[in-house]
Amino acid sequence: xxxxxxxxxxxxxxxxxxxxSERLQSQLDYYEKRVKEFTNAQRQAIWLSIGLVFLTxxxxxxxxxxxxxxxxxxxxxxxxxxxxxxALAGYTALRGFTQQAKLYxxxxxxxxxxxxxxxxxxxxxxxxxxxxxxxxNRVEDVLQTEHxxxxxLAEGMTPPGA
Amino acid sequence: MDLFKQRPRFRPLSKEPAPLVKxxxxxxxxxxxxxxxxxVLVPSYHKHDREAIKLQNAHxxxxxxxxxxxxxxxxxxxxxxxxxxxxxxxxxAIIAAFLGCATLALNSFHYQERYMNxxxxxxxxxxxxxxFLGRLGQYGEKSQERIEALKERVSAITxxxxx
Numbered sequence: 240x241x242x243x244x245x246x247x248x249x250x251x252x253x254x255x256x257x258x259x260s261e262r263l264q265s266q267l268d269y270y271e272k273r274v275k276e277f278t279n280a281q282r283q284a285i286w287l288s289i290g291l292v293f294l295t296x297x298x299x300x301x302x303x304x305x306x307x308x309x310x311x312x313x314x315x316x317x318x319x320x321x322x323x324x325x326a327l328a329g330y331t332a333l334r335g336f337t338q339q340a341k342l343y344x345x346x347x348x349x350x351x352x353x354x355x356x357x358x359x360x361x362x363x364x365x366x367x368x369x370x371x372x373x374x375x376n377r378v379e380d381v382l383q384t385e386h387x388x389x390x391x392l393a394e395g396m397t398p399p400g401a
Numbered sequence: 402m403d404l405f406k407q408r409p410r411f412r413p414l415s416k417e418p419a420p421l422v423k424x425x426x427x428x429x430x431x432x433x434x435x436x437x438x439x440x441v442l443v444p445s446y447h448k449h450d451r452e453a454i455k456l457q458n459a460h461x462x463x464x465x466x467x468x469x470x471x472x473x474x475x476x477x478x479x480x481x482x483x484x485x486x487x488x489x490x491x492x493x494a495i496i497a498a499f500l501g502c503a504t505l506a507l508n509s510f511h512y513q514e515r516y517m518n519x520x521x522x523x524x525x526x527x528x529x530x531x532x533f534l535g536r537l538g539q540y541g542e543k544s545q546e547r548i549e550a551l552k553e554r555v556s557a558i559t560x561x562x563x564x
Contacts, residue, residue: 250430254535257431261422262531279403287404311483318479326472333464334407372537379528386524 248364255371259355263378270347277340284331288324295320346385353377409465413458418447421530434534437548442530442555449523449562456516463512466503470496522562529554 298316356370421443422428425435477493480486506512533540533551540547 246430250536253428253430257422257428258531258535276403276406280406283402283404315479315483319476322472322475322479326468329468329471330465333461333468371535375532375535375537379532382524382528386521 244364248367251364251367251371252358258371258375258378263350266382267347267350270343270350273343274340274347277334277336277343280334281331281336281340284327284336288327291320291324291327295324342385342388346381349381349384350378353381407461409458409461413454414451418451421446421527431534437551438530438533441548441551442526442533445555445559446523446526446530449519449526449559453516453519453523456512456519459506459510460512460516463503463507467500467507470500470503474500518562522558525558526555529558 295317298313298320302310302313302317304310304313353374356374358367358370421438422435425432428435474493474496477489477496481489481493529551532538533547536547539550539554
């Protein structure tokens with residue numbers, strides 16, 4: 240093997256390490272973090288919304304109380320909570336938590352289905368380069384598809400009535 | 402609380418832009434290519450990445466102002482009916498003016514469209530960064546030709562984002 244071949248092989252192997260850690264793994268970590276965050280956010284939004292509806296119902300149920308100041312307060316709560324709930328729905332629609340979590344979850348799953356090539360010590364440089372090329376192309380295809388979907392999704396992420 | 406974790410911020414940009422590869426010293430065989438990329442591609446990447454963060458933040462601000470402002474204006478209307486105080490009417494008018502400005506900004510500055518263009522350009526540049534390091538695609542040619550190909554690609558992506 241010539242000195243140039245050794246240098247080429249080193250560069251190829253280092254690129255493969257770099258690509259797996261800095262491109263693929265960093266993207267997988269990003270997707271995982273986002274899926275968790277958006278799933279939690281959606282759950283919190285639902286609970287907060289339920290809480291507001293519950294408060295409205297509670298305030299409505301007790302508004303028959305005789306004390307005038309308490310009655311006014313309960314009526315205000317009954318009127319304000321649905322407004323806050325609507326604002327929360329608008330914010331949730333703006334962020335599109337469910338759709339984004341699904342998009343990132345799918346992209347992560349597709350990336351994890353791509354098997355990394357394994358190398359043998361006696362493998363010719365040409366075969367090594369070809370296997371890496373195919374692997375990188377498959378990963379980049381998944382990432383480009385995700386970017387395409389993400390662009391379409393972002394277009395639709397506007398609050399109701401906006 | 403994850404619900405409000407990615408909220409609009411007053412200072413959305415970090416002081417130092419995050420590098421594309423954290424420790425380039427671990428890959429000595431690629432040192433020459435890192436240098437070329439730092440000169441040709443990385444400045445454009447950071448420009449679009451930071452632009453995308455700023456525009457996304459502006460987009461969020463305008464919508465959050467509209468959502469929260471709309472809710473506050475309605476609440477003030479209810480309060481005005483319940484407890485008739487003159488100050489509430491004035492506060493309502495100020496908020497309505499803010500909402501008008503936010504709507505105008507939303508329709509005039511096209512934050513979301515520009516944000517998406519910048520984000521997609523930054524992500525495309527990030528992809529090219531790794532293709533160049535791997536001498537893949539159009540970067541498999543001889544040294545000078547691949548540098549020219551990289552310059553052309555960066556220029557094409559940047560132009561596309563700015564149209």
